[in-house]
Amino acid sequence: MTLTWVDGYPAAGVPVHDRGVAYGDGLFETIRVVDQRPLLLSRRLQRLEAGCQRLDIPCQPEQLRAQILEFSAALGDGVAKLILTRGDGQRGYAPPRPSSPRTLLLGSPAPAYPREHAERGVQLYPCATRLAEQPALAGMKHLNRLEQVLARSEWQDPAFAEGLMRDMSGRVIEGVYSNIFLISKGVLQTPSLERCGIAGVMRAEILERAQRAGIAVEVCDVSFEALLAADEVFVCNSLYGIWPVRQLKSHVWPLGPLTRKLQNLIADLSSGT
Amino acid sequence: MTLTWVDGYPAAGVPVHDRGVAYGDGLFETIRVVDQRPLLLSRRLQRLEAGCQRLDIPCQPEQLRAQILEFSAALGDGVAKLILTRGDGQRGYAPPRPSSPRTLLLGSPAPAYPREHAERGVQLYPCATRLAEQPALAGMKHLNRLEQVLARSEWQDPAFAEGLMRDMSGRVIEGVYSNIFLISKGVLQTPSLERCGIAGVMRAEILERAQRAGIAVEVCDVSFEALLAADEVFVCNSLYGIWPVRQLKSHVWPLGPLTRKLQNLIADLSSGT
Known part of the structure; x- marks a missing residue:
């Protein structure tokens, strides 16, 4: 059983019109979670915010932080992958204005490297x-x-x-x-x-x-x-x-x-x- | 109401582990449909097949053709966007072997250009x-x-x-x-x-x-x-x-x-x- 959230709630699917699927229009983070604690979280939020600024995607770092913390608590130990997309769009490259970004959080076990x-x-x-x-x-x-x-x-x-x-x-x-x-x-x-x-x-x-x-x-x-x-x-x-x-x-x-x-x-x- | 299919059936969501979302790992086609007929279809299938070969994504052109024809019949007139992803994957860039590609078909009205x-x-x-x-x-x-x-x-x-x-x-x-x-x-x-x-x-x-x-x-x-x-x-x-x-x-x-x-x-x- 894997833990997956969309926009803060358990869900297994992304709407088909998401621009992440259409164009790879978004960012991601791969977060090591140890004892319910996401490591290097502040750095990650800074990087996400900087990336969003460059791509002109609205970013709410405090909301992201809260979501990641909550997800990490549920995950316990492992890897939390965060995907932040520009959200839904109509056909065409032009970003919707305003856009409503979407967050995915995907849990997986800690990798077992030799x-x-x-x-x-x-x-x-x-x-x-x-x-x-x-x-x-x-x-x-x-x-x-x-x-x-x-x-x-x-x-x-x-x-x-x-x-x-x-x-x-x-x-x-x-x-x-x-x-x-x-x-x-x-x-x-x-x-x-x-x-x-x-x-x-x-x-x-x-x-x-x-x-x-x-x-x-x-x-x-x-x-x-x-x-x-x-x-x-x-x-x-x-x-x-x-x-x-x-x-x-x-x-x-x-x-x-x-x-x-x-x-x-x-x-x-x-x-x- | 928009017409959207996933793997040949009406659906509104893509599984969160799809590699299209994760990495933009796939291809797409934007198909003009007139009177239930997808224009330039053979060229598109050739291009898809060539792209799949370069990305090492398994491709079944005849199955794609059938799906596009069926979708076009349902759409009638407009634009059918086909997205073909490598399908689901675990964390990590390495493509699953074998992979099970996923198709999305998204209908929209014909564009009204001046x-x-x-x-x-x-x-x-x-x-x-x-x-x-x-x-x-x-x-x-x-x-x-x-x-x-x-x-x-x-x-x-x-x-x-x-x-x-x-x-x-x-x-x-x-x-x-x-x-x-x-x-x-x-x-x-x-x-x-x-x-x-x-x-x-x-x-x-x-x-x-x-x-x-x-x-x-x-x-x-x-x-x-x-x-x-x-x-x-x-x-x-x-x-x-x-x-x-x-x-x-x-x-x-x-x-x-x-x-x-x-x-x-x-x-x-x-x-x-």
């Missing part, structure tokens, strides 16, 4: 699918995710815990469902997401906590060569925390001390698998 | 939203349409019947909800859609009928300068047929003879508004 991923690191699949460069949509966790669907379809072998995604110009951007960091000469770097990619809340949290811990951080363009030359590499998201990256094709990175330190710095946010 | 658009031509809004270059998705009428939503949001003034969309490199690609053609020295040209854009069925039909009528046609990259230098320009889609383009910002094109000839060539497919 413990070794966090402890010993993972291997990345080199995705052939490239991310298109679209500054108007970059950074947002919007519902237009066919690139990720295509990229994730490229491999079935569980030896690859994640896939590496690059942009059309070859720059390193992110994992299919995570952000990527590298450590070069003691500096913590993560790709700029001004052209494409999703600005994850765990990425933001790591950047902030690292800085507070006195680690030099840098958000910048990252070439494939820079990735290979890095001393340490890791991927992160809100569900598993940090996984060291050990291998991409024939290239091998060590599991270094700064990655371990950062894992400890966010230990309170990890899923505890 | 007669003058076809007779005297239209003015284009110069959209600032650019189309990202993504060959893996180019040409398909998929459900990731935030670029079109943003572009269509740029103007409210009904003086602009359509908006012009260019790609990140500045090339002319299409209208927000139509394809674009230009005529230069007697040659009918339309932009290549290898990097972005939607390959419309009316565009394909016009290319084929023009060739059959002995008109030279060319699918090629089109610069903004080439557009301005063209002798005639028009936009087209399956609902309104062909609208001559008369103005973009300060630039004015004449309503030329080849555009009129092509309007006559597709007169059997126009909406008759």
Whole structure:
């Protein structure tokens, strides 16, 4: 039995005229819920509000907060996926004015990732699918995710815990469902997401906590060569925390001390698998 | 009262776990229905099948054909929008294997476009939203349409019947909800859609009928300068047929003879508004 809510009430269906279905016209959040508590909630609400502003979708963060808290209490432990769409529309791309956004909340169990991923690191699949460069949509966790669907379809072998995604110009951007960091000469770097990619809340949290811990951080363009030359590499998201990256094709990175330190710095946010 | 079907039966809702809602993981078609007859149906089924193949969504064209015919008979006259999603999925981008696609059919009245658009031509809004270059998705009428939503949001003034969309490199690609053609020295040209854009069925039909009528046609990259230098320009889609383009910002094109000839060539497919 799965817990699913629409606009704050238990429901299993979305109206067929919802613009989320028609155009992917909306945003989403994947929220780790531990002991009825949604982790990193304030960051998520900030990101949702910023995304709504860019897409010109009306947003009521306090109402969303209340709904997520109530849903998390009902879920207890697991993952709460929030989908926020622009709501119903008539035929045609023009957004209705005003529009009445719709929220979906979908519960699922906490994912059971192998413990070794966090402890010993993972291997990345080199995705052939490239991310298109679209500054108007970059950074947002919007519902237009066919690139990720295509990229994730490229491999079935569980030896690859994640896939590496690059942009059309070859720059390193992110994992299919995570952000990527590298450590070069003691500096913590993560790709700029001004052209494409999703600005994850765990990425933001790591950047902030690292800085507070006195680690030099840098958000910048990252070439494939820079990735290979890095001393340490890791991927992160809100569900598993940090996984060291050990291998991409024939290239091998060590599991270094700064990655371990950062894992400890966010230990309170990890899923505890 | 609107006619809406899900998987061949009257229904008003889509299950919340549908991947159309989650990721825009699917395709759509906007079908003009006249006297219970869906126009250009074979072309549409071909395009759907090609799109499904590229996205690796199972497709049963004969079953789709039967559903569309049955829906069109119930609708009588108007527009049938078909949405084909990959169906339900669990959390995560990886497509379920096998997946069970879902079809939505949404009926609406025939649009009432002003007669003058076809007779005297239209003015284009110069959209600032650019189309990202993504060959893996180019040409398909998929459900990731935030670029079109943003572009269509740029103007409210009904003086602009359509908006012009260019790609990140500045090339002319299409209208927000139509394809674009230009005529230069007697040659009918339309932009290549290898990097972005939607390959419309009316565009394909016009290319084929023009060739059959002995008109030279060319699918090629089109610069903004080439557009301005063209002798005639028009936009087209399956609902309104062909609208001559008369103005973009300060630039004015004449309503030329080849555009009129092509309007006559597709007169059997126009909406008759």
